[in-house]
Amino acid sequence: MAPTAILYSEKMREYDLGHVLTGERYERFMDLFREKLGGNPDFEIVEPDYATEADLRLVHTQEYIRRVERCQSRDPHDTPLSPGVVRAAKLLAGAGKLAGELVHSGAYSKAVVIGGGVQHAGKDYEKGFGIFSDVGICAENLMQNYGLERILILDADAHAGDGIYSIFAHDPRVLFISIHQDPRTLYPGPGYRDPMGEGRGEGYSVNIPLLPGTSDLAYESILDGIFRPMAAEFCPQVILMVDGSDTHFIDRITCMGLTLKGIYMIADRVREVADKVCEGRVVAFAGSGYDPKGILFPRGWLASICGLTGTKVDLEEPYPLPPGHRRDYAVPQTEEVLEALKGKLRPYWKCFA
Ligand SMILES: [Zn+2]
Numbered sequence: 001m002a003p004t005a006i007l008y009s010e011k012m013r014e015y016d017l018g019h020v021l022t023g024e025r026y027e028r029f030m031d032l033f034r035e036k037l038g039g040n041p042d043f044e045i046v047e048p049d050y051a052t053e054a055d056l057r058l059v060h061t062q063e064y065i066r067r068v069e070r071c072q073s074r075d076p077h078d079t080p081l082s083p084g085v086v087r088a089a090k091l092l093a094g095a096g097k098l099a100g101e102l103v104h105s106g107a108y109s110k111a112v113v114i115g116g117g118v119q120h121a122g123k124d125y126e127k128g129f130g131i132f133s134d135v136g137i138c139a140e141n142l143m144q145n146y147g148l149e150r151i152l153i154l155d156a157d158a159h160a161g162d163g164i165y166s167i168f169a170h171d172p173r174v175l176f177i178s179i180h181q182d183p184r185t186l187y188p189g190p191g192y193r194d195p196m197g198e199g200r201g202e203g204y205s206v207n208i209p210l211l212p213g214t215s216d217l218a219y220e221s222i223l224d225g226i227f228r229p230m231a232a233e234f235c236p237q238v239i240l241m242v243d244g245s246d247t248h249f250i251d252r253i254t255c256m257g258l259t260l261k262g263i264y265m266i267a268d269r270v271r272e273v274a275d276k277v278c279e280g281r282v283v284a285f286a287g288s289g290y291d292p293k294g295i296l297f298p299r300g301w302l303a304s305i306c307g308l309t310g311t312k313v314d315l316e317e318p319y320p321l322p323p324g325h326r327r328d329y330a331v332p333q334t335e336e337v338l339e340a341l342k343g344k345l346r347p348y349w350k351c352f353a
Contacts, residue, residue, distance in 0.1 A: 245300020
């Protein structure tokens, strides 16, 4: 089987916002990666280039690109801009574009953008630590320059992918499924079951808000009940997966209840489905995770990469399970969300008829 590309450059460490999102997280991950998978020939590190103006224009407006280049932040408390951060944002965007091309060409079966997965930035605004949409540029490049007509984006980060939604809400070529913590309890605010896309894109955006604390087994029922049948019917040519580790129970920004096994399971399901519907082609973005000591997130990213590639890895939980933690927490409530969603999706999707 073709190897997996790990898109990484030391220059990415300039993506440092000076708070929870530090530049050193890249090195921390790469240290663990080298320790666990360094000698494994199924993985190759590929250095991306900076996105060009034309690459950025696949998604973003010229006016916005100019503003970012002048480091004029819309809200410096939300996403501060500096020359280094802007350079790194262009590198991440370039990594997203290249990752899609590597998988499309068949040279690699999977590609993982380390530190990627910009979820909140839109066509003409930065938001929630994100500046240029690596996910959006990856998908638009494949559609505009390589003629792809069906792309599935599964966003399993704990936050709703409101920026990705806004970029593709009108586009029926992109099926966007976002599984996230109930937006009443977490940034950024949108992410309720409605709206489900706009205009011709109606029915092609699925927001799945879940209770805080939702567990491994509840996520499993969502993947099997929504993602799997929709992927089979939509038949994407490639799957883009936004993952990370802020769904882990230890995360200090979010309140979900996944273990490392759960994070592995999500990616494992994506691999299984991709094998069936798109010859295994997946571009993954692993970037989130904010734990007190900064030791969980590299394990989360690695668990995801191993699930995605079916690689066995020995990853112990670095933190004890919280008292009362259950692997099946919120399963009944999640089943209710599932049934309600199926009802809403029925007019658009035969698989729920
Ligand atoms: Zn997140």
